[in-house]
Amino acid sequence: MRTAQGRVEPAGMRPVAATHASSVHERIRADILAGRLRPGARLPIKAMMARYEVGQTPLREALNRLAADGLVAAEDQRGFAVPGISADELQELTRTRCWLEERALRESMAAATEAWEEAVLLAGHRLLRTPRGLDSEDPAAEAPWEARHREFHDLLVANCGSRWLMGFCAQLTDRHQRYRKLAARRAFPHRDVRAEHQAIMDAVLARDADAAVARLMAHYAVTAEIILHDESVFPSKS
Secondary structure (H helix, E strand, O other): OEOOOOOEOOOOHHHHHHHHHHHHHHHHHHHHHOOOOOOOOEOOHHHHHHHHOOOHHHHHHHHHHHHHOOOOEEEOOOEEEOOOOOHHHHHHHHHHHHHHHHHHHHHHHHOOOHHHHHHHHHHHHHHHHOOOOOOOOOHHHHHHHHHHHHHHHHHHHOOOOOHHHHHHHHHHHHHHHHHHHHOOHHHHHHOOHHHHHHHHHHHHHOOOHHHHHHHHHHHHHHHHHHHHOOOOOOOOOO
16 A cells, blocks of 8 residues: 555555554543543653553554544643643633534524434433432443433534534533533532433423523533532632
8 A cells, every 4th residue: 555655555554553543542532531531641652552552653643633622732842641621711611612502402403303303302311211320439330321411412413414513512522521520429419410401302302492502501501610619620729
């Protein structure tokens, strides 16, 4: 196989390298979003190669892809790191996510089809039936709920008709999830998240766009307030 630069590579080399890079990209991304790689943590190449059992080339490719998505910081002469967090960024992320998802949800509802509404209904019921896993000491216990949660929110905007808008919404969701996963688990049991999701789904299926948007925006605003007032994430300066 001849590369764009004119070099000849053995058949099959590029697909294998691409597969390795995609695999490690998803694993690092999952660790960042779950908080297993903490904000501000350095990501030294040798240590990351050992942790993910991958070669340097696919690892660097994966880290560069994550840097393009804003989930990794690439620093001149210093390598890679997990971006830090700040209250200002969280507030900006929440505002921007609300702006974009309001438009995406309204467009999705304006173009509503029976298939899309059935998909939202199914995703909503799956989410409502899935335990949150907050009482378990095993972090993996939350994984099924997190997957259902992401599926439901992604579907709300999936019918908007714009791949660009969906892509921007997905990037903001990723960045916002970093903050949500850092918040103390004790804060969320006092909140009826199940009722919030039910209310959003009910408004969507009733084709009440104003109510659906209002409930979705309130859902994100409450999440941001919980995180902002969590001393484990943003310690008081007093």
